[in-house]
Amino acid sequence: MLGDVILQGLDAERCYRAVASRDARFDGWFFTGVHTTGIYCRPSCPARTPLARNVTFHTTAAAAQHAGFRACRRCRPDAVPGSPEWDVRADVVARAMRLIADGEVERAGVPGLAGRLGYSERQLNRLLVGELGVGPLALARAQRAQTARLLIETTTLPMADVAFAAGFASIRQFNDTVREVFATTPSALRPATPRVDGGAPGWLTLRLAARAPYPAEEVLLFLGAHAVGGLEEWDGTTFSRVLDLPHGPAVVQLSPTAGGISARLRLSQLRDLGAAVSRCRRLLDLDADPVAVDEVLGADPALRELVAAAPGRRVPASPDADELAVRAVLGQQVSVAGARTLTARLLTTAGTPLAEPVGTLTHVFPRAAALASADLSTVGLTGARRRTVGILAAALADGTVTLDPGADRAEASRDLLALPGIGPWTVAIVAMRGLADPDVWLPGDLAVRKSLALVGSSDTDAATRWRPWRSYAVQHLWALAVPSLFTRHPRPVRSSS
Structure with missing residues (x-):
């Protein structure tokens, strides 16, 4: 029966207990499809608990939508933290989920996604359907719907602009998806007064949800302590930085808010919104399961x-693993302050200036190809360190080393370790803060x-x-x-x- 697909590893009894207790710790881990209403909810939905015989459980919003359920307008299941499972696991399904979240299907289609993972389209589709109940197109479609909702509610953009910014191929596809997922029209989703950023043209303000407890101030302070002038800025409350996104640079300003982080974004292209949100979530470790982590570590004397x-302590990562790898090499055997100084010099030497500075933010971190051909003699590096940076940049540029969100972590570590001048400490830092591996x-x-x-x-x-x-x-x-x-x-x- 449609909707009765229970995904691998999902314990229906345990899921129902979480729903009955409205346990917010499981938000994003799974979604509840309610057959009597035709909607799907997050576990903590405040609505009356449905009878156990009337529900099925799904590990992705896409699977719930594919089963014929529409999103609950009360608990907004599309706005929960992502499943921590995709960060913990290192198999092909998890790697695919990380790439889809980063917008790979919108940029390169399913063939590009499969190619990144080293599989055929048919193999990849079989793996995803076998475990999640849906294929990559349905997963990407669910993400497009979520991005569209964000734009509808937080901007005054015309609906046609929202549709294409969210990644839809046509206005008709956009309208049909919104009606199917949210059981209403796009115009009805827009509030009478959209929550736009007051007095700041070109900026979007979003709330990035996190599982409690989330020490927002500590995470931002840690990032601020490592901030590189020109690329990042820390004023004691807000951490800002330049993001290098697929269709142009962006600036994000992150500050604490109730239940998570407030993110103000200034994008070159609105179609990069989904990728920007995904990278900010990785930067802030927002999708972690703090209860599971604390239970294991807290049990050790x-x-x-x-x-x-x-x-709830988190491990802040990087929105760009290539950048983190270069910064890790620069930080070998020097203090945090010394690493910041060297990175700032490299930024002004080889980075791309922003068209218009935002406060003290002036440059985009250099991409690997530009860095490989740059003259770094004025940065202040030793000859050996300069050669290591050049070798690393060339390896990243030609694909010898791959550090994108879908990278095989074990393979990436082996490839990095094979490069001259890169040892186990640097490889581990890249795995932990570049590839967001929780077990390094x-x-x-x-x-x-x-x-x-x-x-x-x-x-x-x-x-x-x-x-x-x-x-x-x-x-x-x-x-x-x-x-x-x-x-x-x-x-x-x-x-x-």
């Missing part, structure tokens, strides 16, 4: 107090070793027992060793002995 003092250990990191001594643990022991959340364990250990990166008024670091 060595980390118990650290986890209790900072529940930093071999030989001095701050980590200092903290391990304080908590009475060993590098060898810790490298295995904190799986699958070793990246978060590293973040806790960094916070113990260098508290100024995590809090404005750090407490003295004390030994546990």
Whole structure:
């Protein structure tokens, strides 16, 4: 029966318990299709709990839509955090989901998506349908619908502009999808007074949801402590940076808000909105499951107090893994301040100036091809470090090393390690903060070793027992060793002995 497809690993009894208790921790993990109303909801929907016999569960909004359900207008299931499963897993389905979220289907179609993953279209479709109940087109369509809703509600753009900015091929396709997904017309979705950014032409303001607890101030402070002049800016409350998007540069300003982050975006092309949101979510680690992480790490005697003092701690990543890889090389064996200085010099030497500066933001980080041919003699790098940057940039430019959202993490790490001048520490940093791998250990990191001594643990022991959340364990250990990166008024670091 249509709609009765239960996805692999989805426990109906457990899902129903979450729905009955309106447990917001599961928002984004799965969606509830209610047969008596024909709608699908998030688990925490405040509406009356349906009877168990009247519901089915789906791990994606696309699957719920494919099963004939429309989005609930009360709980807005399309506005929840994404499933953390796609960040944890490293298989082809997870890699495909990360690429689809980044807009690969809109840019290159299903053939391009399949090519990025090294599969035929037929193989990829079979894998996605077999596990999720829908193929890549349906998944991309659900994302287009969500982007369209954001634009309808937060701008005064004509509907035709919204349609094409969201990635629809035609006005008719846009109208049909909105009616099918939201059970209303596009014009009816637009509020009488759209929530546009007051007095700031060209800017969009969005709320990026996160699973609680979410330490927004800490995440932004960490990013601000690593901010590179010209590319990033930190004023004590708001972290701003330049994004290099597929159709042009953008600027985003991120600040704390209730339940997540407020993002003000200035895009060169509105059709990059979906990619911008996806990259901001990765930057801020918004789709993590903090309860699962804290349960594992908090059960370990060595980390118990650290986890209790900072529940929900996140691992900020990068919106561009190629950029992070270059910055990791520049940061080898130098302080945070030294790495920022070198990166700022490289930015002005090889980066692309913005058409119009936004505050102190002036340049787009150089893409790999431009960096490979740039003269970096004035940046202040040693000869060996300069050669490493050139070799890395060339490898990224010609595809020898691939670090896009759909990259095979293990393969990417092997390819990076094969490059001269790049060792295990750099590879691990790229995996953790470039590829957003939640289970990375930093071999030989001095701050980590200092903290391990304080908590009475060993590098060898810790490298295995904190799986699958070793990246978060590293973040806790960094916070113990260098508290100024995590809090404005750090407490003295004390030994546990």
